[in-house]
Amino acid sequence: VTPRKMSFGINGKLNGLESKTPFLIGVSMGTASGKSTVCKRIMEKLGQVDMDHMQRQVVCISQDSFYRDLSPAEKLKAEKGQYNFDHPDAFDNDLILQTLQDILAGVKCEIPAYDYRTNSLYLLCYINHVLMDFRMKDQITTIYPADVVLFEGILVFYFPKIRDLFHMKLFVDTDSDTRLARRVPRDIKERGRDLDYVLNQYMNFVKPAFEEFCLPTKKFADVIIPRGADNTVAIDLIVHHIWDILRLKKAENSSRQHPYIYQHRRT
Numbered sequence: 001v002t003p004r005k006m007s008f009g010i011n012g013k014l015n016g017l018e019s020k021t022p023f024l025i026g027v028s029m030g031t032a033s034g035k036s037t038v039c040k041r042i043m044e045k046l047g048q049v050d051m052d053h054m055q056r057q058v059v060c061i062s063q064d065s066f067y068r069d070l071s072p073a074e075k076l077k078a079e080k081g082q083y084n085f086d087h088p089d090a091f092d093n094d095l096i097l098q099t100l101q102d103i104l105a106g107v108k109c110e111i112p113a114y115d116y117r118t119n120s121l122y123l124l125c126y127i128n129h130v131l132m133d134f135r136m137k138d139q140i141t142t143i144y145p146a147d148v149v150l151f152e153g154i155l156v157f158y159f160p161k162i163r164d165l166f167h168m169k170l171f172v173d174t175d176s177d178t179r180l181a182r183r184v185p186r187d188i189k190e191r192g193r194d195l196d197y198v199l200n201q202y203m204n205f206v207k208p209a210f211e212e213f214c215l216p217t218k219k220f221a222d223v224i225i226p227r228g229a230d231n232t233v234a235i236d237l238i239v240h241h242i243w244d245i246l247r248l249k250k251a252e253n254s255s256r257q258h259p260y261i262y263q264h265r266r267t
């Protein structure tokens with residue numbers, strides 16, 4: 001993948017001949033199914049992970065960055081494990097739609113990281129005994145126009161308007177036991193929860209919402225990946241498909257930059 005030089009207009013749109021519609025891939029399935037690992041493997045195989053954001057031709061965004069801000073009452077509920085983070089309304093779906101439309105239009109976007117410990121896009125901390133809210137500036141990912149954009153999350157195929165934007169829809173099919181066995185230690189180690197909290201949240205919200213809202217969206221998938229990131233054959237096939245798209249786009253771009261040569265070749 002060759003690095004590119006980019007310049008942007010005041011509206012955040014890419015200047016010049018490079019403006020283009022990226023190929024948008026949705027990756028979905030229930031919690032701890034390995035969605036982000038599948039996306040990481042795809043990016044690794046394309047040699048994208050250690051690359052500067054601006055040079056990347058394949059980028060990955062998480063739906064978790066679009067959790068709605070909670071009201072003080074909702075925050076209290078969340079702290080007690082009584083808030084449903086697995087319901088479609090937990091996300092700012094208008095912002096998801098707008099962001100994906102901007103990405104498709106070649107507009108540079110800023111995506112904040114989500115903090116599961118504080119249940120917010122803000123980092124809460126005490127300075128001199130005063131509780132301060134900081135938006136995690138260093139945790140904001142700028143998405144520059146890319147050739148391929150992966151968007152992963154538990155409910156990315158739920159709303160038809162969002163679902164219809166994807167050029168390709170992947171569903172990571174990992175069984176519930178495996179997912180629960182991964183979620184428990186992850187939430188305790190990485191998300192600052194205790195065992196009771198994790199199991200109660202799972203039984204009261206995560207499992208019922210998965211069955212009601214996530215699993216029925218499997219029928220919209222173009223490709224179902226059994227066993228998630230362990231399925232190297234499926235990931236290789238997807239990566240080959242992405243390579244084909246990148247090659248085609250490169251050919252289209254160079255023909256736009258040299259229209260005479262292109263016309264000449266076609267006649």
Ligand code: CTP
Binds near residue numbers: 031036064067116120
């Ligand atoms: N969640 C939570 N607390 C929050 C926000 C979200 O417990 N403040 C949980 C929700 O219950 C939801 C899950 O986070 O089930 C969504 O994240 P998940 O899909 O598990 O994370 P990924 O790392 O994307 O999962 P994967 O292993 O599939 O990559």
